[in-house]
Amino acid sequence: MNTPTTPTDDLPSGSGPDRPPDTAADRSPAGGSTITEATEPGDGERQTPEQVALGRRQRFAESFRQFRSDHLMGFLFGIVILLLLLVAIAAPIIATHDPSAIPRPPQKLAPPSTDHFFGTDQLGRDIFSRVVYGARTSLIVATATVIISTILGTLLGAVSGYLGGWVDLVIQRIVDAVLSIPVLILALFIASLLGASITNVVLALSIIYIPRFSRIARGEMLRIRSAEYVTAAEALGAKPSRIIFKHGVPNLVAPIIVLASLTFGQAIVAEAALSFLGVGAPITEPSWGRMLSTSREFMTVAWWSVVFPGAALSLGVLAFNLFGDALRDHLDPKLVR
Amino acid sequence: MHDAVLRIAGLRTQFRTRQGTVDAVSDVSFDVRRGETVALVGESGSGKSVTALSVLQLLESTGSIADGSIVFDGRELVGLSEKEMRDVRGREISMIFQDPSTCLDPVFTIEDQLVEALTIHGTARSDARGRALELLRMVRMPDPETRLNAYPHELSGGQRQRAMIATALALDPQLIIADEPTTALDVTVQAQILDLIRTLQAETGAAVLFVTHDLGVVAEIADRVVVMYAGRVVEQGSVFQVLKDPRNPYTAALLASMPGAVAGTGQRLTPIEGVVPSLLDMPSGCRFAPRCPHAWDRCHEADPPLAAFDLNRESRCWLEVDGAVDGVGTAEVVG
Numbered sequence: 258m259n260t261p262t263t264p265t266d267d268l269p270s271g272s273g274p275d276r277p278p279d280t281a282a283d284r285s286p287a288g289g290s291t292i293t294e295a296t297e298p299g300d301g302e303r304q305t306p307e308q309v310a311l312g313r314r315q316r317f318a319e320s321f322r323q324f325r326s327d328h329l330m331g332f333l334f335g336i337v338i339l340l341l342l343l344v345a346i347a348a349p350i351i352a353t354h355d356p357s358a359i360p361r362p363p364q365k366l367a368p369p370s371t372d373h374f375f376g377t378d379q380l381g382r383d384i385f386s387r388v389v390y391g392a393r394t395s396l397i398v399a400t401a402t403v404i405i406s407t408i409l410g411t412l413l414g415a416v417s418g419y420l421g422g423w424v425d426l427v428i429q430r431i432v433d434a435v436l437s438i439p440v441l442i443l444a445l446f447i448a449s450l451l452g453a454s455i456t457n458v459v460l461a462l463s464i465i466y467i468p469r470f471s472r473i474a475r476g477e478m479l480r481i482r483s484a485e486y487v488t489a490a491e492a493l494g495a496k497p498s499r500i501i502f503k504h505g506v507p508n509l510v511a512p513i514i515v516l517a518s519l520t521f522g523q524a525i526v527a528e529a530a531l532s533f534l535g536v537g538a539p540i541t542e543p544s545w546g547r548m549l550s551t552s553r554e555f556m557t558v559a560w561w562s563v564v565f566p567g568a569a570l571s572l573g574v575l576a577f578n579l580f581g582d583a584l585r586d587h588l589d590p591k592l593v594r
Numbered sequence: 595m596h597d598a599v600l601r602i603a604g605l606r607t608q609f610r611t612r613q614g615t616v617d618a619v620s621d622v623s624f625d626v627r628r629g630e631t632v633a634l635v636g637e638s639g640s641g642k643s644v645t646a647l648s649v650l651q652l653l654e655s656t657g658s659i660a661d662g663s664i665v666f667d668g669r670e671l672v673g674l675s676e677k678e679m680r681d682v683r684g685r686e687i688s689m690i691f692q693d694p695s696t697c698l699d700p701v702f703t704i705e706d707q708l709v710e711a712l713t714i715h716g717t718a719r720s721d722a723r724g725r726a727l728e729l730l731r732m733v734r735m736p737d738p739e740t741r742l743n744a745y746p747h748e749l750s751g752g753q754r755q756r757a758m759i760a761t762a763l764a765l766d767p768q769l770i771i772a773d774e775p776t777t778a779l780d781v782t783v784q785a786q787i788l789d790l791i792r793t794l795q796a797e798t799g800a801a802v803l804f805v806t807h808d809l810g811v812v813a814e815i816a817d818r819v820v821v822m823y824a825g826r827v828v829e830q831g832s833v834f835q836v837l838k839d840p841r842n843p844y845t846a847a848l849l850a851s852m853p854g855a856v857a858g859t860g861q862r863l864t865p866i867e868g869v870v871p872s873l874l875d876m877p878s879g880c881r882f883a884p885r886c887p888h889a890w891d892r893c894h895e896a897d898p899p900l901a902a903f904d905l906n907r908e909s910r911c912w913l914e915v916d917g918a919v920d921g922v923g924t925a926e927v928v929g
Contacts, residue, residue, distance in 0.1 A: 421655075489697040491652055493684035493711050493761065503710065507701045 324587045331583020337576040345392040354383035356390040356543045366559040376561035378552060384562060388569050390543040395573060398455060398538070399524040402462040407517045409463070410470020415505045417471065418478025419497065429475070432468040440465055444527060448536040458537050462527055466520055473516055477509035484508075515585040522577030529570055545570040598625035598665075599768050599801045600649065600687075605662035607641075607648045616873040618644045618657070619825040623900070626769065631795060631802040633816035633833070635809060635848075639870050641825040646771050646805045650687060651679050667768060685715045687769045688762040693778040694754035698746035704730070704757050705742040711764040729760040732797075733790060752783035759790065766798060773805045788814050809852055813837055818906075821845050824870055824881040827900060831907035841909040844882045880912065888913060 325332045344351055353374070354360075363381030367373055375384035417428040435443070447461035481487060481504065490500055529546030531537030538544040545566045552562035605622040608615050619641035626632045636642045647653050649664055649671070664671040666687065671679070683689075691697040698707055708726035713719055730738035733756040746754055755775060762770055772791065776784040792815060795802055804815055812819050812833060819837070820830040821844065829842035840846040850864040868885040871877055877884055883893040892912050901914045 485691055485693060485697040486699040488652060489689070489691055489758070489761075490699070490710070491683070492650055492689040492691075493764075494680040494682070494714050495684075495710075496680060499714070504699050508699070 320587075324583070328583035328587055331580050331587070334576040334579040334583075337572065338580055341392055341573055341576065342396065344389055345396045348389050348393050352383075352386035352389045354386045356382065356386040357541070358382065366555060366562065368559070369561055375565040376559065378548070378559075378562050379555055384548075384565055387543040387548060388545070388565050391545045391548060391566060391569065392573070394455070394538050394542050394544045395525050395528055395570075398458050398462070398528040399521050399577075401459040402466060402524045402528075403517050403521050405459065405463040406466035406470055406520065407513060410467040411474040411506065411509070411513055413467065414471035414474025414476075415478045415501050415509065418475035419482055419501050419505060425475070428471065432471050435464065435468045436472075440527065441530060444531060445534065445536060448531050453536055453539045455538055455542065458528055458531055461531070462524055465527075466524070469520070470513060470516060473512050474509055477512060478505050481505050481508050511588045515581060515588060518577060518581035518584055522574040522581065525570065525573050525577065545573075597628050599628045599667055600626040600803065601663075601665040602645070602649070603663045603665075605645065605648060605664065606660045607644050607653065608658055608660040609654075610656045611874075613874050617660070617825060618873060619648070619822075621900075622662070622822070622825075622827050624820045624827060624830055626801050626803055628768070628801055629795070629799045630818065631792075631804055631816045633812040633819045634803060634805045634822060635807065635812055635819055636822035637807060637848075637870055639824075639873075640822040642805050642807075642822050643773055644825075645822070646689075646773050646803060649771060649803070650683055650689060651676075652683075652689075681715075684711060684767070685765045686767050687771060688765070688767040690755075690758055690762045690770060690772040690775045692774040694751060694758045695746070695778070697758060698754055700746055703743050703745055704749070707757065708742075708761055708764060711761040715765055717765075725764070726760075729764060730757070732763065732794065733757070733760045735760070750783075751779050752786060755779060755783075755787050756790065759787075759794070763794065763798065763800075767800055769801045769803065770795075771803045771805070774807070775804075776811060777806070777808070784811075791815065809837065809849060821848070824876065825873065826881060826910060827908070828882065828911070829907075829909045831904070835904070835907060841903075841907065841914060842911050843886045843888045843913070845909075847885075847887070880910075 353372075359380050359382060364373075364377055365379055365381045367377040367381070369376045373383050373385060375388060378384055378387070413428055413432075417425045444461045444465055447464060448457055451457035451460065478501075487500055487504055490504055495503070528537055529544070529549070532544040532546030533550040535547075535550070537546055540547070548566040549563060549570070552559070552566070556563045602625070603623045606620040607618050609618050622641070622645055624632070634642045634645060644653070644657070647657075648659055649666075651659070651671070651674075653659075659672050662672065666682070671682065674682070698704075702710070705723070705726050708729055709719065709722040712722040712725055717725070727738055727742060730741060735741050735753060735756050741749065741753065741757075746757070749757065759775075775791070776787050779787060788811065791802065791804075794800075802815075804811075806812060816833045818831065819833050821828050821836070821842065823844050829836060829840065829845045831841075836845060837849065840849055844866075847864070847866045851866055853863060866885055871881060871884065877894070879892070879894040879896055880886070880889070880898050883889040886893065890912075896912075898910050898912045898915055900908050900910045902908045903914065
């Protein structure tokens with residue numbers, strides 16, 4: 258029964274004209290409202306059975322199609338994100354040189370050429386390859402950070418919001434405390450305490466981003482907790498854990514997804530900032546932030562050593578931010594900006 | 595009277611407020627017998643919904659049962675742990691809510707919601723899927739196979755209420771509490787849903803506690819009626835008796851204010867003067883006395899008890915008690 262009978266070329270809005278005539282005949286004639294054939298009058302604007310029958314996959318495809326047509330910019334930057342991901346994954350294939358290799362004789366600060374697309378840095382390393390590998394570092398840190406802080410933050414917030422009472426009080430005061438410290442200062446503190454490594458950067462950034470997810474999740478959970486469907490679930494005998502995970506979390510994912518995509522961009526910048534300051538990725542890992550930091554001394558003689566890593570960083574952040582914005586508008590059509 | 599599936603006695607439910615603790619309902623006693631429909635009637639704030647929610651102990655965190663007993667199927671529910679209550683909810687007593695557009699979770703399909711109702715109490719997921727379709731057929735959902743995959747917003751109000759009723763029926767409970775299940779629906783759909791509840795009750799043999807403010811609905815669906823006013827039961831008896839021959843001035847006033855009572859006669863409706871007293875500031879005597887056309891001194895001085903008379907009829911009014919003293923009825927004081 259799940260197959261769509263007509264290719265729906267646009268979002269269903271209960272449009273009547275292209276509805277096959279037989280569907281009306283399926284339903285009992287209006288007015289013949291016996292109990293066995295319940296037709297509800299005033300039902301005209303409801304969707305036709307085919308539209309109701311749209312499966313999850315079709316719904317997703319429909320939503321995707323609308324995203325593409327309404328938010329073309331966001332969609333294009335979504336593709337940029339995918340390309341960045343591809344570059345990060347296929348870095349060994351795409352890179353033309355070993356990113357850490359110092360050739361002999363070293364061609365220090367060589368301008369862009371066919372051999373070195375983006376030129377070389379002060380040690381003679383290939384900047385193109387380093388930018389490509391830098392995408393790896395950036396995306397690994399950002400992805401891990403976003404995954405950890407999304408899951409933990411949402412969980413904390415949902416539990417906090419549903420249970421209320423002292424649990425809520427304790428969790429939210431900790432959240433307040435973390436939120437009251439400027440992001441970069443706290444990240445610097447944690448990262449320098451733990452030492453420079455990818456794991457530690459992820460850890461530091463996760464600690465910083467968990468509170469914002471927990472805030473949003475808690476607010477949503479408070480709304481959900483007072484919703485009637487939660488009372489209805491309780492009336493069916495559902496346990497608190499079931500209500501939090503089955504009814505709470507699925508109903509609060511939309512704002513969380515949006516926040517996650519925006520946090521992605523911020524995590525990329527934060528990683529670059531930490532690396533720029535020397536407490537981020539270790540020296541052995543090519544990182545956009547560290548490249549900017551070391552090449553700023555040569556900015557006047559070798560523009561390419563700053564411009565390319567900088568451009569990569571900007572593109573990454575821009576892509577995630579614009580995609581996130583578009584996603585927010587798409588998931589929350591009520592929001593008028 | 596022995597085969598009462600639900601017996602509420604002396605129920606008092608309190609709420610904590612900024613102005614102190616108030617009794618939202620007090621001294622509420624009535625029975626629901628097996629397979630019977632009892633209508634719980636009253637104005638807004640009369641305590642009918644609080645009574646219904648007290649049975650399932652689904653009160654807000656500020657509310658609690660302070661006194662009384664609720665015996666369901668021979669088992670005392672007051673004092674059960676939350677865990678024990680969860681076993682009762684849905685499986686033995688289920689609930690239908692007022693607004694079907696908000697009590698179905700918007701992110702799940704109808705099938706998911708039905709499956710959940712079943713699996714909470716241990717039905718295997720594989721069995722639950724088949725049963726879900728069966729339930730939709732039972733509630734006469736049009737085109738049930740398709741509706742299984744629909745989300746709540748894709749259904750009409752009446753269809754949503756059918757789905758809600760299906761979740762309530764999922765585990766074949768002995769008692770269904772329906773809290774104004776037709777209030778949020780169109781009048782024409784209301785009639786269908788009432789019809790459906792009546793039919794399903796005949797099919798399943800479940801007892802129904804039907805909470806409503808609409809006496810017209812009461813006449814259609816109930817066997818017996820319990821009238822509440824300001825947190826108290828003021829009259830109860832069979833629907834026929836109570837609607838035809840109300841013994842309590844409040845019930846009489848309520849009936850007189852219904853459009854049906856004077857329809858076509860050209861008379862104006864008779865409203866009940868005044869408002870329901872605040873729970874924080876109850877009159878000292880009979881709670882209805884300030885609005886009662888028959889009130890005399892005694893009504894303002896002392897609260898009348900719930901007096902039983904005739905067959906299974908009770909009324910909380912000095913007229914009744916004094917009538918008994920005069921030897922008119924064979925009333926005994928129960929409350």
